[in-house]
Amino acid sequence: MSHALDLTAPGGAHAADDNRDRRPSFGRLVGVELRKMADTKAGLWLLAVVAIVTVAVNGGVLIWGNRDDLGFSELLAMSGVPQSFLLPVLAILLVTQEWGQRTGLATFTLTPHRGRIVAAKLVAALGFVVGALVIAVAIAAVLTPLTGHGWDGVTVAWLGRVFLAIFLGALQGFAFGALLLSTAFAIVAYFAVPMVVSIVAQVWTSGTEKLQWIDFGTAKGILYDTAAPTGDQWGHLATATLLWVVVPFVAGIWRIQRTEVK
Amino acid sequence: MIKVENLTRTYGDFVAVRDVSFVARAGRVTGFLGPNGAGKSTTMRVMVGLTAPTSGTVTLDGRRYADLPNPGRRVGVLLDASAQHGGRTGREVLVIAAQTMGLPKERVDEVLAMVSLTPAEAKRRVKNYSLGMKQRLGIAHALLGDPEILILDEPANGLDPAGIRWMRGLLRDYADRGGTVLLSSHLLTEVQLIADDIVMIGRGEIVAQGTASELVAGAGTYVRAVEKEELARVAAEEGIALTPVGDGFRGDAEAVAIGRLAAKHQITLIELRPADGGLEDLFLELTADTQRETFTEGVMA
Numbered sequence: 001m002s003h004a005l006d007l008t009a010p011g012g013a014h015a016a017d018d019n020r021d022r023r024p025s026f027g028r029l030v031g032v033e034l035r036k037m038a039d040t041k042a043g044l045w046l047l048a049v050v051a052i053v054t055v056a057v058n059g060g061v062l063i064w065g066n067r068d069d070l071g072f073s074e075l076l077a078m079s080g081v082p083q084s085f086l087l088p089v090l091a092i093l094l095v096t097q098e099w100g101q102r103t104g105l106a107t108f109t110l111t112p113h114r115g116r117i118v119a120a121k122l123v124a125a126l127g128f129v130v131g132a133l134v135i136a137v138a139i140a141a142v143l144t145p146l147t148g149h150g151w152d153g154v155t156v157a158w159l160g161r162v163f164l165a166i167f168l169g170a171l172q173g174f175a176f177g178a179l180l181l182s183t184a185f186a187i188v189a190y191f192a193v194p195m196v197v198s199i200v201a202q203v204w205t206s207g208t209e210k211l212q213w214i215d216f217g218t219a220k221g222i223l224y225d226t227a228a229p230t231g232d233q234w235g236h237l238a239t240a241t242l243l244w245v246v247v248p249f250v251a252g253i254w255r256i257q258r259t260e261v262k
Numbered sequence: 263m264i265k266v267e268n269l270t271r272t273y274g275d276f277v278a279v280r281d282v283s284f285v286a287r288a289g290r291v292t293g294f295l296g297p298n299g300a301g302k303s304t305t306m307r308v309m310v311g312l313t314a315p316t317s318g319t320v321t322l323d324g325r326r327y328a329d330l331p332n333p334g335r336r337v338g339v340l341l342d343a344s345a346q347h348g349g350r351t352g353r354e355v356l357v358i359a360a361q362t363m364g365l366p367k368e369r370v371d372e373v374l375a376m377v378s379l380t381p382a383e384a385k386r387r388v389k390n391y392s393l394g395m396k397q398r399l400g401i402a403h404a405l406l407g408d409p410e411i412l413i414l415d416e417p418a419n420g421l422d423p424a425g426i427r428w429m430r431g432l433l434r435d436y437a438d439r440g441g442t443v444l445l446s447s448h449l450l451t452e453v454q455l456i457a458d459d460i461v462m463i464g465r466g467e468i469v470a471q472g473t474a475s476e477l478v479a480g481a482g483t484y485v486r487a488v489e490k491e492e493l494a495r496v497a498a499e500e501g502i503a504l505t506p507v508g509d510g511f512r513g514d515a516e517a518v519a520i521g522r523l524a525a526k527h528q529i530t531l532i533e534l535r536p537a538d539g540g541l542e543d544l545f546l547e548l549t550a551d552t553q554r555e556t557f558t559e560g561v562m563a
Contacts, residue, residue: 010410010441020407023331024362032362039358040349041387102345105312106355106403109339110362112311112328261312 029111029120034127036103037094046090050132053082058139062146071149072140076162077224079136083166084220087132088173091125092186095177095252104261114256122174129170133163153226165223172216172245178252181259193244216240263288264309264411264444269318271304277466278304282318284461284471286444288410291437293457293474294446295545301466302446303341306415310339322411323442334363337411338404343396343420348389352379352399355388356406363407373402378428393420401429412436414445418452430456450545462545483517486510486533487524496527512537 037043057078061070095118098104111117137159144150176186194217201211212218219237222229229237264286271279279301286292296302307313309320311327320327322337330336346355356370374384377398388396397420404412412433418426433456437443447453453460454474461471470477486509487493497504497513500523504511510533513520517534524531 010408010436010439019332019364020335021331022364024364028362028364032358035358035361039354040347042349097347101347101349102342103347105341105345106359108312109310109341110334110359112330112333258314260307260314262307 024111026116026120026123029116030123030127033094033117033120033124036097037090037124037128043090043093046086046093047128050083050086050090050128051135053086054079054132054136055139057082058143062143067146068148070147071152072144072147072154073152073158073226074149075140075143075147076136076159079140080162080166080224083132083136084169087125087129087166087170088176088190089187090128091170091173092177092183092190094121094125095174096181096183096186099181099261100183102262108261115253118178118253118256125170125174126167129163129167133166155226157228158226161223161229165220168216168220168241168245171249175245175249175252178256179248180252181255212236213239214243216244263323263442264292264413265321266305266309267319267321269305269308269320270316271301271308271313272316279308280466282463282466282468284468286442286461287459288442289437289440290458291433291443291445291456292459292461293453294444294461294463295450295453295457296446296448296463298448300448300463302448302463303415304466305463306341306413306444306446309413310337310341312341332363332407334359334407334409336407336409337413338407338409340400340404340412340414340417342415343393343400346388346396346399349387351385351387352391352395353384355399356384356402359403359406365406369406369408373405376405376432377402394422394425397421398425401432410440411442412444414443416447417445418447418449426452482512482514482537483520484510484512484533484535484537485517485520485524485531488530488532492527493524493529496523496529507537 038047058075061075061078098107098117107117108114173186173190176190177183180186180189194215197211197215197217201208201215204211213236215236219233219240222233223237266285267283269279269282270277282301282305284292294302294305304313308315309322309327310333322330327333327337350358353370353374356373357367360367360370374381379395379398379402383391383395388399391399397417401414401417404414414433417429417433421429433443433445437458445453445456457474459472460474460477462469484507485493485504490510494504494511497511497520502513502515502520502523504513517536521531521534523529524534
């Protein structure tokens with residue numbers, strides 16, 4: 001630059017501590033994505049609702065339910081119900097707000113590699129899932145001494161399966177968001193798809209056997225069971241995940257890479 | 263320096279931008295001028311990688327945008343001031359950009375001061391901003407990384423007259439310090455007041471480019487006479503084309519030639535000067551056949 005030595009020239013003021021051509025680290029991008037979820041009223045409320053509802057569900061069950069029939073695993077599975085609704089919505093918003101609110105113009109000009117942004121968002125979504133699960137585990141752990149079943153059936157492998165169930169749900173939301181790039185469409189699709197599958201299952205009774213392989217809701221539900229799923233059940237989960245998570249995710253990435261940001 | 267080479271972008275059969283080439287130089291303000299829908303925004307989106315070109319290339323100080331490791335520190339971009347999350351505060355919009363670029367938070371306060379957004383205004387949510395405030399925020403966003411190149415799409419939109427004057431001063435100063443400024447506008451007067459170089463685009467194609475003074479110089483001579491019909495008749499005989507403009511004519515000859523002609527035929531001139539409807543006439547003329555509406559000659563007055 002001919003004006004590099006001129007301290008008043010644009011770009012000159014920071015010449016001394018020059019990190020101007022340093023690529024923002026991946027961790028930095030993840031940090032920005034986490035912040036972008038919490039810095040709007042809507043996002044902050046969604047995060048608050050995840051925490052509040054988790055507490056409320058546990059408290060409610062303990063007050064009105066039969067404590068003798070409860071234990072850590074029942075409490076955690078109870079938290080999984082609202083979380084499996086709310087965390088996918090959060091994951092959807094992480095992706096779609098760049099299009100709906102058109103912040104993508106800024107995001108993708110500051111980081112002109114869309115794959116990096118999608119990866120950072122995915123890690124951020126994972127971070128929120130872990131955070132929500134930590135809250136759920138903490139609440140369940142505090143309340144467990146008050147229950148009849150206590151720590152029955154609780155293993156690290158089972159905790160892993162619960163985490164997997166919630167994470168797969170969030171991933172599905174993320175994938176639908178990436179594919180549809182519209183908050184409304186993605187949320188509707190996310191909630192409508194399992195309903196359609198269960199309606200088909202009720203009507204097409206002879207097809208129950210076959211539908212197991214694509215019924216993502218049921219396949220995920222089994223993960224909350226303290227008993228380990230059978231090989232067939234893992235198979236159902238794998239095929240349903242392929243159909244409802246992997247396929248829309250790959251198609252969504254393809255779309256995000258190619259689409260114009262306006 | 264921004265270098266656009268043979269840029270074409272098509273959407274199916276529709277050609278949004280056709281074989282566009284131009285250069286925006288360092289130390290100069292380049293006005294990218296054209297009617298709405300002419301392809302300005304498409305060209306600018308291609309520059310910063312938001313839209314893929316069908317063919318052609320854009321380089322910024324010799325590098326493709328996607329090859330800039332931290333583009334915000336090299337190129338400041340404002341494409342649409344309204345494209346911000348309404349639920350964020352103005353300050354927060356800048357903070358997340360600063361965080362992405364690895365800039366200290368103090369830089370946010372610096373640029374806020376630069377665009378005259380008060381701390382109280384910066385704390386408000388963007389959805390409560392006027393268009394003018396959003397535009398200032400967008401300019402702050404572009405200036406944040408202290409880049410050498412600014413790419414601004416219609417930056418004057420929504421600014422009040424004082425704001426427009428402020429922006430002109432800011433960009434003038436920026437170019438004078440060696441920066442490259444490319445700004446688009448569909449308003450000639452705006453570009454005329456600030457740009458050193460002008461690139462005009464109509465229906466996706468470059469229709470004229472050059473320095474502002476060159477383009478004005480090509481506008482011919484304005485002449486007014488008492489004996490209008492007589493002047494038109496003798497000019498036609500001499501092969502000088504006169505186009506009615508307002509009360510007089512614009513001739514594609516130098517003032518001295520028209521003056522001599524008038525003297526020879528004892529025509530009383532009441533005005534004779536280089537045409538200064540200037541860029542406006544030129545703009546309408548150059549874009550008339552590429553414009554959506556059809557212009558009659560009278561409109562050029």
